[in-house]
Amino acid sequence: MDKTLQAHIQLPADLGVAYALLPGDPARVERAKAFLEQPVDLVFNREYKSVMGNYQGTKVLVISSGIGGPSTAIAIEELAAIGIKGIIRIGSCGALQPGMKLGDLVIATAAVRDEGTSKAYVEPVYPAVADLSLLMVMKAITDHKEMPHRFGIVRSHDSFYTAREEALTTYWRGKGIVGSDMETAALFVLGGLKGMQVASILNVVVAPEGAPEEGVRRFVDGEELTRQGEQNQIALALETFRMLALQKEET
């Protein structure tokens, strides 16, 4: 077995796990860990904190990506190198469309590539799309679960504090985009290029007319609706992997 550690995530290739949850924030790894049976702490190097455990018979790795495309792409590359086949991002986002509430889930079907990382890999005409099988499983689960959510296109961006942020949000709201984050496009493009199964479930922490920094601050402080949204997204992601694994066993 190859015991060589990946340079950044510091994990070896013999973990024997095929599915990974990918939050941005290392603190979310701890909260996802609470859903796992026999959880084992693995590594905390730079922004990459990892734990592994079982969810109702399915082995799952949880590892943080940090903020933005570059650190996410490094995580995806190294996860692919250790045999990860499926990744579900469990991130936070700003809502763009009227009526969306804190703690609602956005299940990204595709992402606007308004960032740089995915362009370092492939021309901007290449689409950033989620894996259809994962989306179908999520649709089946959410059809029967009480969990405020919507499927739609998100926008991934690189900046947070420029003078153009409000204008950009207004522009993309007009194009029907439902949420904004910073990693989904890189995940979808790399996942597509590498033939991995990838999806992204985002928890709304900034209301449609809210100030991004204020929403993020309140989420960090433990605001109740956004914490419930986080619990919902973790449960949905884990249940999706469990059902996917069952489907694979059956075929």
Ligand SMILES: O=P(O)(O)O[C@H]1O[C@H](CO)[C@@H](O)[C@H]1O
């Ligand atoms: O909460 P995470 O998963 O980090 O996601 C969102 O939060 C960060 C910005 O506050 C960005 O990484 C954005 O994509």
Ligand SMILES: O=c1cc[nH]c(=O)[nH]1
């Ligand atoms: O617009 C937003 C709001 C929250 N988080 C993001 O990444 N973008």
